[in-house]
Amino acid sequence: MATIEHANVRNLSVGLLLDLLSLERDAARASSVARELVALAESQLVAGADEEAREIIQALSARASDNSPGGRACRAALERLGAPDVAKAGRSEAKFGATLRLAGRDGQVRPLIGSGIAAARQAYSEAVGTAEALWNAARAGQQPNPDAAYAVIDTLARLISEDGTSLVALTALKQYDNYTFTHMVNVSVLAMTQARSLNVGGPLLREFGLAALMHDIGKVHTPVEVLHKPDKLTKEEFDIMKRHVVDGAHILRQTPGMPALAPIVAFEHHLKQDLSGYPENIGSRTLNLCTMIVSIADVFDALRSNRPYRQGLATSRIRAIMSEQGNPQFNQVLLRRFVSLMGLFPIGALVRLNTGELAVVTAEHPSDPFHPKVKVIASAAGELVEVPLMVNTWEREGQAEHPRAVVEALDPEEVGLDPLKYL
Ligand SMILES: [Fe+2]
Numbered sequence: 001m002a003t004i005e006h007a008n009v010r011n012l013s014v015g016l017l018l019d020l021l022s023l024e025r026d027a028a029r030a031s032s033v034a035r036e037l038v039a040l041a042e043s044q045l046v047a048g049a050d051e052e053a054r055e056i057i058q059a060l061s062a063r064a065s066d067n068s069p070g071g072r073a074c075r076a077a078l079e080r081l082g083a084p085d086v087a088k089a090g091r092s093e094a095k096f097g098a099t100l101r102l103a104g105r106d107g108q109v110r111p112l113i114g115s116g117i118a119a120a121r122q123a124y125s126e127a128v129g130t131a132e133a134l135w136n137a138a139r140a141g142q143q144p145n146p147d148a149a150y151a152v153i154d155t156l157a158r159l160i161s162e163d164g165t166s167l168v169a170l171t172a173l174k175q176y177d178n179y180t181f182t183h184m185v186n187v188s189v190l191a192m193t194q195a196r197s198l199n200v201g202g203p204l205l206r207e208f209g210l211a212a213l214m215h216d217i218g219k220v221h222t223p224v225e226v227l228h229k230p231d232k233l234t235k236e237e238f239d240i241m242k243r244h245v246v247d248g249a250h251i252l253r254q255t256p257g258m259p260a261l262a263p264i265v266a267f268e269h270h271l272k273q274d275l276s277g278y279p280e281n282i283g284s285r286t287l288n289l290c291t292m293i294v295s296i297a298d299v300f301d302a303l304r305s306n307r308p309y310r311q312g313l314a315t316s317r318i319r320a321i322m323s324e325q326g327n328p329q330f331n332q333v334l335l336r337r338f339v340s341l342m343g344l345f346p347i348g349a350l351v352r353l354n355t356g357e358l359a360v361v362t363a364e365h366p367s368d369p370f371h372p373k374v375k376v377i378a379s380a381a382g383e384l385v386e387v388p389l390m391v392n393t394w395e396r397e398g399q400a401e402h403p404r405a406v407v408e409a410l411d412p413e414e415v416g417l418d419p420l421k422y423l
Helices: 006-011 014-023 027-046 050-062 069-080 084-089 093-105 117-139 146-171 179-197 202-213 217-221 235-242 244-253 261-268 289-304 315-322 332-342
Strands: 350-353 358-363 373-378 384-392 406-409
Touching: 014 027, 014 050, 014 069, 027 050, 027 069, 050 069, 117 146, 117 179, 117 217, 146 179, 146 202, 179 202, 179 289, 179 332, 202 261, 202 289, 217 244, 235 244, 244 261, 261 289, 289 315, 289 332, 350 373
Parallel strands: none
Antiparallel strands: 350 358, 350 406, 358 373, 373 384
């Protein structure tokens, strides 16, 4: 076989890829095939198809022990998937399960760009577990443990700063069995992602994340028959539901260690830009930036999630709902930024790379929207380059991570560049 093109390899079955890997005598080609397997396993993990991902990882570990080019490529692939112990020892599947869980729990969160979806998934599921514990404590009348909350937010904030795309991808999983807790984590991730794109960082980013995580905590006092009622609420029920914003502010004000932002966001998150919404009759005030960000994340995630009474809506439909003309619910500038953040990277999109350079998306990766092909048009200093450089952000150099990765979509009007003329 002369060369294996990316696009073709994508369409081959996993079994065939593995056969190619064990037969391959050329190191570069072996690692190219291994990378395809890593990408496949990662997309399975993102989709929640653990079994399929595990099959790939198991097959990789079965071939990881010999010293052929294929064996070395398998070990590198396992490292990228956050399963280095398996890479070294070539363990059985049962042990692999334990290793995958430990990979995130040892506190060593690995660099994530393209490599750590397993680690992001681990952090995400731990965050959901902590959200449940915080919720249960508040419902039992105890104070939610802010240290546990901060520990989770620290990890999520770090992941978002390193490579938000993996975590944001995880928020798209449409699960409804533990909606309350996944929604808490999703709103936190989506709020921190927005804040990050506004250059909010450090302790303030964590405060945003924590306030977002806890924004609905007042619902612990909402009777479950109201909280989980699939039909439209009666006026009386809605009045009861509305109390969660005031209850939440009370709970969070009385929790030592909670940042002052948390009760503010809990109190304000159902107020619209014109101060309609609830709580009612609150007089004049300026909504906190964090509130505006959390409202967007909250509604977006609620519309997108599967609930017992309806399927999650498609992103395009959500966009249409959220950006209805004259909708005072959201800050329009923040909403536009959010849509461009969540719209992933369609062809023609202007994006910022992790190097600080600006680029235009010229081709989408067939199965990995986070790693498009781009044309670099401006340096990190903002100077236009004479000859635009074509970069395949899904290519990695040897065993290194993606040298260039897309960090965020930009508004061309704000930057003052017309990306379309570079296509
Ligand atoms: Fe709420």
